[in-house]
Amino acid sequence: MLPGAAALALATVYVIALLAVEKQPLVIGLLALAIVAVLGADRMGLLASVSRSFAEREDTLGALAILAAFVVAAFFHDNHFVLLLVVTVLIYAVAALGLNIQIGYAGVLNFAGASFFGIGAYTAAVLNAHTAVPHLLVLPTGGLIAALIGSLLLLPVLRTRGHYAAVVTIAFALLFKTFLEVNDVLGGPQGLHVQGMNIFGWSLNDNMAVGDIDLSFYLGYFVVSMAMLVGAFVLVRRLVRSWIGLNLDAMRLDETAAGCFGLDVARWKIIAFTLGNFLIGFAGALFGMVGGFVAPNNYTFADSLLLVSILLLGGIGNPWGLAVATFIVVVVPEKLQTIQEYRFLLYALLVIAVLLFRPEGLLPRPMRRYVAGWRP
Amino acid sequence: MDPGLLAQYVMNGLMLGMMYALVAVGFTLFFGVLDVIQFSHGDVLTVGAFVALATYIGLRSAGISSSPILLLAMLVVAIGAIATLGLLIARYLVLPLRAAPALNTLLITLTLGTVLRESVRLFYPQGADPKSFPALLPTSSINLGQFNLRLDNVIMLAAGAAVIVGLQLLLNRTKLGLAIRAVAQDEETARTMGINFTAIVLFTFALGSALAAFAGIMNGLYYNEINFGTGLLLGVIGFSAAIVGGLGSIYGAILGGFLFAGLQTIGAVALPFAGAYKDVFAFAVVIALMAWRPTGLIREKISERV
Numbered sequence: 230m231l232p233g234a235a236a237l238a239l240a241t242v243y244v245i246a247l248l249a250v251e252k253q254p255l256v257i258g259l260l261a262l263a264i265v266a267v268l269g270a271d272r273m274g275l276l277a278s279v280s281r282s283f284a285e286r287e288d289t290l291g292a293l294a295i296l297a298a299f300v301v302a303a304f305f306h307d308n309h310f311v312l313l314l315v316v317t318v319l320i321y322a323v324a325a326l327g328l329n330i331q332i333g334y335a336g337v338l339n340f341a342g343a344s345f346f347g348i349g350a351y352t353a354a355v356l357n358a359h360t361a362v363p364h365l366l367v368l369p370t371g372g373l374i375a376a377l378i379g380s381l382l383l384l385p386v387l388r389t390r391g392h393y394a395a396v397v398t399i400a401f402a403l404l405f406k407t408f409l410e411v412n413d414v415l416g417g418p419q420g421l422h423v424q425g426m427n428i429f430g431w432s433l434n435d436n437m438a439v440g441d442i443d444l445s446f447y448l449g450y451f452v453v454s455m456a457m458l459v460g461a462f463v464l465v466r467r468l469v470r471s472w473i474g475l476n477l478d479a480m481r482l483d484e485t486a487a488g489c490f491g492l493d494v495a496r497w498k499i500i501a502f503t504l505g506n507f508l509i510g511f512a513g514a515l516f517g518m519v520g521g522f523v524a525p526n527n528y529t530f531a532d533s534l535l536l537v538s539i540l541l542l543g544g545i546g547n548p549w550g551l552a553v554a555t556f557i558v559v560v561v562p563e564k565l566q567t568i569q570e571y572r573f574l575l576y577a578l579l580v581i582a583v584l585l586f587r588p589e590g591l592l593p594r595p596m597r598r599y600v601a602g603w604r605p
Numbered sequence: 606m607d608p609g610l611l612a613q614y615v616m617n618g619l620m621l622g623m624m625y626a627l628v629a630v631g632f633t634l635f636f637g638v639l640d641v642i643q644f645s646h647g648d649v650l651t652v653g654a655f656v657a658l659a660t661y662i663g664l665r666s667a668g669i670s671s672s673p674i675l676l677l678a679m680l681v682v683a684i685g686a687i688a689t690l691g692l693l694i695a696r697y698l699v700l701p702l703r704a705a706p707a708l709n710t711l712l713i714t715l716t717l718g719t720v721l722r723e724s725v726r727l728f729y730p731q732g733a734d735p736k737s738f739p740a741l742l743p744t745s746s747i748n749l750g751q752f753n754l755r756l757d758n759v760i761m762l763a764a765g766a767a768v769i770v771g772l773q774l775l776l777n778r779t780k781l782g783l784a785i786r787a788v789a790q791d792e793e794t795a796r797t798m799g800i801n802f803t804a805i806v807l808f809t810f811a812l813g814s815a816l817a818a819f820a821g822i823m824n825g826l827y828y829n830e831i832n833f834g835t836g837l838l839l840g841v842i843g844f845s846a847a848i849v850g851g852l853g854s855i856y857g858a859i860l861g862g863f864l865f866a867g868l869q870t871i872g873a874v875a876l877p878f879a880g881a882y883k884d885v886f887a888f889a890v891v892i893a894l895m896a897w898r899p900t901g902l903i904r905e906k907i908s909e910r911v
Binding site: 311390391395396397399401403404407534541577582585 | 702705707711714716719720841846882885
């Protein structure tokens with residue numbers, strides 16, 4: 230457990246430092262330091278032992294990670310910008326977890342992740358503005374609507390394989406964005422305004438103060454998104470370790486063999502696809518409320534690609550790698566303000582480099598442990 | 606619907622179909638030889654159009670103003686440059702990843718597309734603005750009653766058709782084409798028969814990219830304008846067209862290209878109150894077609910039975 234806890238502590242300190250510095254040379258220096266440290270740790274086999282320690286003592290380290298997140302939030306308790314970044318990371322992580330169920334566990338390609346994210350956000354916008362549905366219920370409703378609309382794609386997704394399957398979701402991603410842009414009911418290209426979240430009378434969009442300390446209103450959203458992330462994370466981990474996860478893995482690795490063993494491939498694909506879309510829509514609804522507005526330009530095919538590359542960078546099938554990758558993908562472009570113009574270019578080059586030299590991602594998924602205490 | 610307007614729509618559809626078909630044929634070629642979807646194809650097209658524009662500006666400032674020479678020079682330079690680009694992409698990004706899962710190759714070509722697009726936007730002077738493309742073809746038009754048949758459209762259609770016919774001849778009547786088809790069918794046996802696999806793959810990529818450059822120039826001449834984002838949508842539409850037509854079949858790609866253009870035109874015509882929904886309509890039909898014929902309209906010779 231020690232390597233994992235030590236890694237967590239180091240990571241927390243680093244995250245606080247990275248989020249706090251403003252001067253560009255310092256940021257670049259910190260990033261370079263991280264790259265060198267990670268490469269060095271990899272060489273010395275430290276990354277593998279951290280990975281193992283996380284796999285063995287997941288529950289304890291999970292609790293420590295939650296604590297670490299709260300420490301980070303407490304450090305930046307009055308900094309709107311940093312807290313918004315952190316909340317964005319948490320929400321994207323949930324969406325990536327949903328996508329992970331589809332692509333990483335079930336092998337169902339989904340290039341329309343951002344579209345389902347957008348469906349959740351638009352649901353939140355419409356429900357908040359026109360109905361009196363309590364905002365906490367709006368979140369799962371967003372997920373439900375996303376899952377429902379996703380079920381329209383079920384027939385083509387089930388019948389196609391490989392590249393053909395990719396086309397279905399790509400076509401849907403483009404269709405969705407164009408549909409939103411030309412549809413005036415849903416705001417057209419300008420989008421819609423979303424009311425802030427309101428839980429039992431406590432409006433999350435108001436700044437809070439505890440005694441002398443001013444607290445940014447994003448802290449409320451932080452708590453909600455943290456709860457969502459923890460819930461999704463626990464769900465995904467339990468799912469993977471269960472017989473459901475075994476079935477999904479079997480289906481992904483070899484459909485024909487899985488079918489021969491009696492697995493109903495269609496049924497599992499439907500379950501994985503729908504569950505993934507539900508999570509993505511859930512996260513999208515919260516994101517809509519945090520951001521305050523939804524517009525078609527935020528949910529394009531390029532954003533779907535962003536989600537897929539988060540999966541790839543982190544290591545397909547590994548939720549911890551996913552969390553790290555989400556942090557990198559969301560925070561690094563924001564911090565490197567001087568090269569704002571070039572960030573898409575540099576980000577794309579980074580992804581190409583990862584694909585050429587470390588295609589398994591930062592934290593590859595460890596082998597499944599069938600027996601407690603087993604070490605590879 | 607008066608016949609003049611109808612004829613206008615038909616002409617529009619034919620032009621679009623020709624461009625989509627050229628892009629789709631490129632996708633099919635790449636898939637045929639390497640089983641890879643080169644998603645950066647659309648952005649390669651944009652780079653081709655910009656290279657042609659740069660050539661034009663360079664030659665104009667050097668004093669040359671004769672349209673045929675300018676057009677010829679643009680074609681030669683753009684096609685040569687983009688064929689080289691395609692070759693480099695194949696050599697350094699696609700061939701090394703042959704053993705990796707297909708998702709990796711897909712992602713690397715997708716991100717390469719982003720790199721190309723962003724490079725054009727950042728490094729071409731004022732790359733983010735749409736650029737006007739010169740009208741180098743004769744702009745006269747023949748008047749057929751209510752419909753103006755523009756000469757440059759006819760020339761472009763004829764040129765596009767000639768290119769496609771030429772490609773068919775290359776593939777079916779020459780030894781090189783035979784080698785390409787052999788590699789597409791069975792890599793190992795082709796190698797055993799003495800075909801230089803790498804050379805054929807590189808040549809095919811160069812050929813497909815050259816087609817993209819040609820389509821890019823056609824796009825620029827037709828709309829008289831290019832911008833750095835043109836390639837993305839064209840690439841996806843070309844890809845969808847190739848898929849719908851059936852990957853691995855040139856006829857399928859051409860069919861898919863014209864089918865997609867036809868769908869867009871029908872969408873624009875049949876929904877007059879909501880012409881902007883034509884893309885939604887076209888993509889929805891593509892998704893429905895994939896549900897009906899999961900391996901495309903013209904089936905691959907050997908494909909998994911679904």
